[in-house]
Amino acid sequence: MSENPKLCPCISGLSYSACCQPLHDGKLTASSAEQLMCSRYSAFYLGNIAYLISTLHPNVRQKDDKQTLAQTIEQTQWLGLKIINHKPSAKTATVEFIAFYQDNPIGQLHEQSRFIQEDEQWYYTDGDILEPIKLSRNEACFCGSGKKLKRCHML
Numbered sequence: 001m002s003e004n005p006k007l008c009p010c011i012s013g014l015s016y017s018a019c020c021q022p023l024h025d026g027k028l029t030a031s032s033a034e035q036l037m038c039s040r041y042s043a044f045y046l047g048n049i050a051y052l053i054s055t056l057h058p059n060v061r062q063k064d065d066k067q068t069l070a071q072t073i074e075q076t077q078w079l080g081l082k083i084i085n086h087k088p089s090a091k092t093a094t095v096e097f098i099a100f101y102q103d104n105p106i107g108q109l110h111e112q113s114r115f116i117q118e119d120e121q122w123y124y125t126d127g128d129i130l131e132p133i134k135l136s137r138n139e140a141c142f143c144g145s146g147k148k149l150k151r152c153h154m155l
Helices: 033-046 049-054 065-075
Strands: 078-088 092-101 107-118 121-130
Touching: 033 049, 033 078, 033 092, 033 107, 033 121, 049 065
Parallel strands: none
Antiparallel strands: 078 092, 092 107, 107 121
């Protein structure tokens, strides 16, 4: 994430208060699966376990979700998010994304996530883990710095 702590962790370029915070605070609900995906990434980044559980479809919640999420959040330093594809339909959608995290080298969680909308609320259901992608040294860095990858987070 860029050095400005007021920017939203989802790398939208917007301030957190104008982007994911209203969703996290329950003032708004996600208008699309893509918006929910971004807000869930921000919740992981910020350690907002309650939001992650509330946006997980009730049919797939497990008794140990809180502990599992806490452990993941404790062990992972998220660096950036890249949305690859969003395929919406009437009440379901998929979002392909890559969430980058600190590792040696930089790690990638590349996933095709599935979402469902019920009672005007989008929920994450599950996803398929995909192979990491090769990034070009000359593309914009995934962290939102505005620098080229080779000048920021060289892989």
